[in-house]
Amino acid sequence: MNTKKQINNSTEKITFFNLPSTKLFLIFSLLSTIILIVVSIVLPLILNYPPNSINTPFDIEMSGIPYVAQFACIGIIAVIVIYFVIKKVFKPIDEWYKNKNDLKYNNSKNIDIIRKRCLNLPYIIFLVELIIPSIICFTILSITGSHEKTMILKITTLIVAFTFLLAVTSYIFTKSLFSKILSEIYRKDADIGVRINIGTKILMQVIPVCIIGMLLIALVGYTKSIKSSEDALFEVYSKNLSILFDENETYTYSRIKNLLNKFLIYNESASVFILSENGDVDLLSGPAPSNFVIKYTLKYAEQNNGKTYDSYAVDTQGATIKLNTKDGSYYACILYHTDSSEALTYIIVTFIITFVLMLILLIIFVRSLSREVSTISESLSHISDNKDVDNFTTLPVISNDELGDLCTAYNNIQIMNQENLQKIKSSQDLLIERERLASLGQMIGGIAHNLKTPIMSISGAAEGLSDLAKELDMSIGNPQVNEDDYHAIVKDINTWLDKIRSHTSYMSDVITAVKGQAVVFSEDQIYPFTISELFNRVDILMKHELKNSITTLVIKNETTDNDLIHGNINSLVQILNNMISNSIQAYNNKDKEMTINLSAKVNDNRIIISVQDFGPGIPPNVQERLFKEMITTKGKEGTGLGLFMSYSNIKAHFHGEITFDTSENGTTFYISLPIYKK
Secondary structure (H helix, E strand, C coil), X not given: CHHHHHHHXXXXXXXXXXXXXXXXXXHHHHHHHHHHHHHHHHHHHHHCCCCCCCCCXXXXXXXXXXXXXXXXXXXXXXXXXXXXXXXXXXXXXXXXXXXXXXXXXXXXXXXXXXXXXXXXXXXXXXXXXXXXXXXXXXXXXXXXXXXXXXXXXXXHHHHHXXXXXXXXXXXXXXHHHHHHHHHHXXXXXXXXXXXXXXXXXXXXXXXXXXXXXXXXXXXXXXXXXXXXXXXXXXXXXXXXXXXXXXXXXXECHHHHHHHHHCCCCCCCCCEEXXXXXXXXXXXXXXXXXXXXXXXXXXXXXXCCCCEEECCCXXXXXXXXXXXXECCEEEEEEEEEECCCHXXXXXXXXXXXXXXXXXXXXXXXXXXXXXXXXXXXXXXXXXXXXXXXXXXXXXXXXXXXXXXXXXXXHHHHHHHHHHHHHHHHHHHHHHHHHHXXXXXXXXXXXXXXXXXXXXXXXXXXXXXXXXXXXXXXXXXCCCCCCCHHHHHHHHHXXXXXXXXXXXXXXXXXXXXXXXXXXXXXXXXXXXXXXXXXXXXXXXXXXXHHHXXXXXXXXXXXXXXXXXXXXXXXXXXXXXXXXXXHHHHHHHCCCCCCCCEEEEEEEEECCEEEEEEEECCCCCCHHHHCCCCCCCXXXXXXXXXXXXXXXXXXXHHXXXXXXXXXXXXXXXXXXXXXXXXXXX
């Protein structure tokens, strides 16, 4: 096969870095690094992280792991896990690649395993790259404990969206890698693996991009709406605190507390508390503040003009003012929620509706595209399966794109097919005629030899009749010749006449059989005939070849004269003669008794004709190609037309079938033909 040639010609030096698994791993590592860098930059902007909250001592104090280190951990763990997964699933492919010049690794079984892996692995890797990074991200964020559940959900959702992009991009790049391997080990009868239609492939690559775009728009929209709400609330609360307190005045703790108790809040879930410099909290109302807001207020509230945050997101923020007392400084804090359940619900519903509509439209488009491709594919399949190949059908060109070009190319192929079919039919008729004349030439020698016997017998009979005529003439008027003598002469004359009639009848049958094979086959010669007529002609035409090869033809006919076949009897005679000739030539051992069985019987309204020999059988390499191509085992003496044309003739003109059984003890060909119904 071509694969072996391609493999043996390979001179590539195999190293660790050009192994398929290493190439795939490097592609994944590069893509995942780029995407992680992009996500690490985009995430704080989209989710509006508080100032100074990441990659600072405060970040380490809250999370234990800096923001950049978290992404580095996600990337490193994902790369390590996927490295071992890729190396595991790629092991057979790597082994083959390293030893592809060794024929031991290129057997059919091993090649099939490699093909299945190459065809199915892109989709497995797609799922692995989609799932593993998301799980790792969720796990790391949960372990750090610095993020709320809603925040973890938002970040994980965003990571899932970007891993979709990673999986799709990696899939596109790795397909070229697998395609190169598949082209090296291509076989005509190779397994195609799990079939995934073109529509599904398009959805796999388009939907992730749509999801990413829609998620980014939704998150940015939600974040910006919350940011606007936060700015407005901060402006109000900060202004009220400035009115209520004077930062230059020295207060008593009790007065700060009394004033704060009178502070007007606009949200029932807001928290009002006093925070000391050592982190003690005196809660006046609402939920207790988190450790995040306490530490952030002490470190960065003054830098942010009194603004503080409750987490890494914008959902809960606060306004503070630093007040002086005789016992030290305190922060008067108002912590309020800026999230909007209505806005979030609106965004989620809009996202779902938009996604569903987009998906429906995309599916309709993909199905339309798939339908156009399927139409062309099915039409080409009809040609490859020899269906409707004589019908000149064209596809309407309904688009001015690549599919339109494909339809045009298909139509051009159809035109070329019709031209080639005409040439093939002309060549086929010529080849058949040459084969027929060659067979006829072989038969003429045998027929001439077979006709010598009846001609000599007729010649002898003529001499006998001549002698009897002279004897009769001389006996006229002879008194010694009586009536019984005349009867004896007449009896001898009738005996010679019977012999002449027998030999002339045989010669007439021979001439009819030869004439049938000599004339060009035509529709005028198609008529119903019996198996007896068929076998009689075969016996006459093959008698000389059978006699010369010392082969016995045993004829067994279990059909009746009511079991008729409709078609060209001469065509079927030629087919059987060809099979019998092949059987004669199959006997290699001349010492072995050479017998060929020609039989016919009726089975399920069909006539089964069989030609059986007891030779060495048909070689396996010939069995696979029999009936499919012109093949001969006779060297220059054979054309390969015999069985190939016989099969075509039986299928096309008799609506029958040819099958065979073969073993080391002989071969039997079966011709199944429908019984003609008057």
